[in-house]
Amino acid sequence: MKNVALAALFAACLAGPAMAQNAPAVTFDVGGKFDRSFNQAAYDGAEKFKKETGVQYAEFEVRNAAEREQSIRNLARRGASVVVAVGFNNRSAVETVAREFPNVKFTIIDSVVELPNVQSVVFREHEGSFLVGMLAAMASKSGKVGFVGGMDIPLIRKFYKGYEEGAKFANPKADVLMNMTGTTPAAFNDPTRGAELARGQFDRGVDVVYAAAGATGLGVYQAAKDAHKLAIGVDSNQDHLHPGTMLSSMIKRVDVAVYNAMIGARNGTWKAGVTVLGLKEEGVGWSLDEFNRKLVTPEMEKKVNEARAAIIAGKIKVTDVTAAR
Amino acid sequence: MIDDALAQAVSLLASTVRLAVPLVLASLAGLFAERSGVVDIGLEGKMLSGAFAAASVAHLSGSPWAGLAAAIAVSIALAMVHAYACITQRGNQVVAGMAINVLAVGLTVVLAYAWFNEGGNTPALPDPARFKAIVLPLARALADVPVLGRVYAGLVSGHNVIVYMTVALIPVVSFAVFRTRFGLRLRAVGENPHAVDTAGISVAALRYRAMVACGTLCGIAGAYLSIAQGAAFQREMTAGRGFLALAALIFGKWMPVPAVLACLLFAFADAVQGRLQGVSLPGIGVVPVQAIQALPYLLTVLLLAGFVGRAVAPKASGIPYNKEK
Amino acid sequence: MKGELPRWVDLGLLPAVNLLAALALSSLVVLAIGVNPLAALAILVRGAVGYPEAWGYTLYYATNFVFTGLAVAVAFHAGLFNIGGEGQAYVAGLGATLVCLGLDALPGFLVVPLAILAAAAFGAAWGAIPGWLQARRGSHVVITTIMFNFLASALMTYMLSNVLLDPTYGSPETRHFAPHATVWKLTDIAARFGFEAPRSPLNAATLLALAAAAFVWVYVWRTRAGYALRTVGANEQAARYAGIDPARTIIAAMAISGALAGLMAVNEVMGSQQRMVLAFTGGYGFVGIAVALMGRNHPVGVCLAALLFGALYQGGSDLAFEISTINRDLVIVIQGLVILFCGALENMFRPALAAFFARERAAA
């Protein structure tokens, strides 16, 4: 018995890290790869890469600040073809580790690190939010639309501002109600509170609600479904969650960014530098598929697409609160 | 105008009721524990484990009732661990409660992660696996009747079964505590366990029974969060409600009805909080969201400090019973 | 009834047995999720102490836990259960940040000590208020400290999103502190001497942690104020009889406890991150409770327990890296079991051990 135990111990010690040579790697942010939202989009991108190439990527889910640098360094050291760091929280860690490993490629999503071996991908979430804001205002019968954010931080306000402007653009008299969930990291993980905030908005006349709150959003959508109202998803295409309730989703193509980084590192097309993905680049957008087809009238579709073109052409300016500072 | 004000009031109160339910259940659970002489800061953990069990079993079985039963069973099991530590082993009750909380946080996530592979959450539940809102007879028909009909439809009707269960439980608990043999013994054992012992009643058995009651109610509270109000388990989804319930219990001086009123007060503060966000207050302007979000916690501190004064706890609570002293 | 045990058993063997019980139960959990516990343990151990960088992280985590553990221990000696280390450290981070950002025109030998003092002072204040509420208003410190954790979160989210954030990036974190306004990392110190140290956030705050442990020992057991503190904790009536003001002592104890928790910000904000980020406390304040219980509220025990928990954190991180079905929250399970066995059930094995040693003595 003892021998078996010892053998197991040794085997485990010697096995060491199992990582395919030249495989890409990804670190997910707090919330994890199954948040059905931001991180899950990144996960989908990585999965797509795996499916197409058959190469197993390495991954890590970060839980605290110290682990960011550690995990990114670990992945770099183990010879990842590219290390994709998901989330603005990783900026400092990527900056540090990228200097240590000048020959390793890094991609950071949602923030900018200006180093020769770092590719930064940022999104113009406010543009996508503008479009779903329009949709909301057009679908609303009451003229009141709602927003539920996770935490009152600049990134979430960016979503809100774009949404608000879109709603007012479609209906200048539209009322936009806003709620933020909480102040602890649990704010992105509190569907119960999300549901209650949504119901509070419904009771005040809101009939379309947009959530940018991670897993808290799941509660918002559930509440919308229970109350027979409409909801708008975020980051991933969440329309399939509650067909008939989900008016649309503000899609942020984190999956594309992650996939591109991975496949680029494999094909040699990966380039350092800052990539800004807006409507023009199809990095953000709105979803229209079999789940919400019935909810979006052709007229709505037309107007939104017109606005989209106008934004791309620069005829409509959407405020970016993070840039304005 | 008046109509609108009424609608808002009904909505606010309905929201208060929904938010109060888990607090009321946990608070009554704490009442059994503390009246029996066991200080219980582990309400949070019992609720959380109940929420997890409910969501898991409801997902697997498709039946909310099975989920509720599982929640109660798991919560009681945890209460028995607590009881064993506090009653049989005479351990420090606060420390044991803390252990229960930490254990619940870790165990629910680890098991959810391993079993469902959704990053520590359980899969979203379809409607048949949840407790849905019940529309009481005639609610629709009466909804247009001024005042009373409105209140009936908006406030009395339209809650899920656990809400009604909770409303029914309040007089039941009150009766049990003040009008039954069990209640008499319960109140006695928290004040003077020696008296109970010499009266020929087993102190340990009585406290274990109280902890079973405590576990049962915490289990229901947990199920409410994950399968009635919500539709899945999320990590740490209790988000401090157990502690608020405990504060309400203290504020209610360990009496059922005052404790329930305190819960309603906290829930009301929470409901108002959601509606105050982003609203411009006359003379002050828009208060930062975080300040409004801090309101319920601030209220708790102020109530504990200002109005309760020195709350007189059951005299023997917190002290392990030792015959030889 | 009191089975008196030899000192080494009481302070060494009994905690070890309790720890073992906690680990045994944890391995059942590991087994339940379909992983060989021995393999998991091997990865855990290797991940914690198997290579130089691991040591760096283990010690860095341990430094946090020494501070928060000492905070819990000091309060405990005064009969108080301070669950607010998390919030106290969070607000202390604000103190350190304000000095590091606002006064970085000053030279390093001024700004760093000032920032450390500010961290301690902010933490002390955030601890003293619940202390005051307990002492003067009778509000239970367990509940008020929890509420103060939430209040700290609200305050800090506001500060980071509206006041302190670095405008170039627009994310809720401050700019990096000027290099002279930080606490040196081991890597920096080694670089100065031309070495290359393993990459880790380990920094000079670790030395501060050891100094804090020494301070706590002297304060609690070698000063008159410490005597007063322990008297209040052990028997408040006796303290009043002895002319000790329990209210003042409780407030002081909570202030010291808060200051110690606050020093965690020196390790996190000034040493490791060298800027302030959202939720940098990462639950370390709560781990302090387990650390203090495990270390029997003695500074030496706290240091050893902190080291153990540091190893668990670092090893757990590696474990999550290697085995995809296990996640880091397993460490929280272990932590919970440690609190249970070393805290609430600390005397479960005592009778058995007492009987064993009584037999041994009888035989000898």
Added chain:
Amino acid sequence: MEGVPALALAGVDKSFGAVHANRAIDLSVAQGSIHGIVGENGAGKSTLMGIAYGYYRPDAGTIRVDGRVVEISEPQDAIRAGIGMVHQHFMLVETFTVLENILLGAEGGALLARGEAEARAGLARLMAEYALEVDLDARVADLDVGAQQRVEILKALWRGARILILDEPTAVLTPQETDRLFALLAKWRDQGRTVLLITHKLREILAITDRVTVMRRGAVVATLETARTSQAELAELMVGRRVLLKVDKRAAVPGAEILRAEGLRHVDARGIERLRGISFAVHAGEIVGIAGVAGNGQSELIEALAGLKPLAGGRILFKGAPVDPPGSADACRSARARRIAHVPEDRLRMGLVASFAARESAILGYHDDADLGSGPFLDPDATRTRTNRLMEAFDVRPRLPELRSANFSGGNQQKLVLGREIDRDPELLIVGQPTRGVDIGAIEFIHRRLVDLRDAGKAILLVSCELDEILSLADRILVMFDGRIAGELPRAAADERQLGLLMAGVAAAA
């Protein structure tokens, strides 16, 4: 005295860890008798009765009730066997009404309403028959101790006790109340019931019991017919040697006035006025004794004088100057600085810290003394030195300054506390219940030291519920009743009957 004994214990043995509390006890209590059990503190009386009542499980031995072996492993078994017990510390829930207390454990059904009605009727009968009036709807906390004892007795009777065990029932009673209780016990005996009376007051044994069992160090040393024994014989059996029952001392030579209390009033947290205008003085070189039944304000008085309890009125003068207002944060400290020493009534509640080493308890209140360390520091060697000196001077055993305070016997704890207070050469010593829970040897020692201190010209205020102690030590006696001084007598003029009337609040001040 023929026939089957009502209660018979055979070979009962019980250990708590290393303490052998009962050693092979044989005890036989005859039907329809009053049986006394005497012994020093720690002789094992209460443990033995605890075993009879199912409170503790014996390690060995059998219990027979009416000749049948019964397994008594919990109080429920004892109650079923017809055994009732009135504990020394009442087993009452203070926040409950009398009725609720009596119902507890005998509720008569899952719902209270029916049992309540039944109990009201039954209790009315019992109260009338035995003259045990209490208000069934009063809260126990609001009753005086005499009434609380009646509740305890009613409780036992309501449960149908035929064998009644009373543990030190007279400790809280005036002599007149004691007489009433004894009359009741006698009535029961005549009705064929059996009474076990545990006490350490030998006079009571001689007054009421039929037989008496003496215990010493966990064992029965003798069982005697009460009629054929004497107080001296019992005392010698209890202690194992000849005992001096009187403290011999010279007449007091009172000097200057040290302490003067003027119209002291105190209202407790529940709003009850505990002191209602207390005035008296204590002079150097005299012992002023305060007698009274427990709970008549003596505790509040000495704590107010020591600086612990705030006053609602009146003032305290020490050597003619007012002291700091009691209850304030620094009052105790400043009292000590004026050399007012205080030995509290309850050493474990206040006098020392059970979990501290003896050397730490030995500096309680004096931890700021300059000779115990420099500046803010406390030097363990200095505390050890002082503790060794105290232990030497006051014969504290074992002489281990590092031993936990809780591990000393009651007498040695008390000597440590007394030593600590006398060591600082006080002008005034306030001492409460100096010999409660202390064995006879230590009592002699403590009494001697108090008299010596008086002879050295110090003022002593002694509060005791033991009338014997007051009578043998005090030079002047004050009696407290219901927060007032009911009377003052010089020792020479005091007799027990008169004191008893004052303690009961019957007689006016002399």
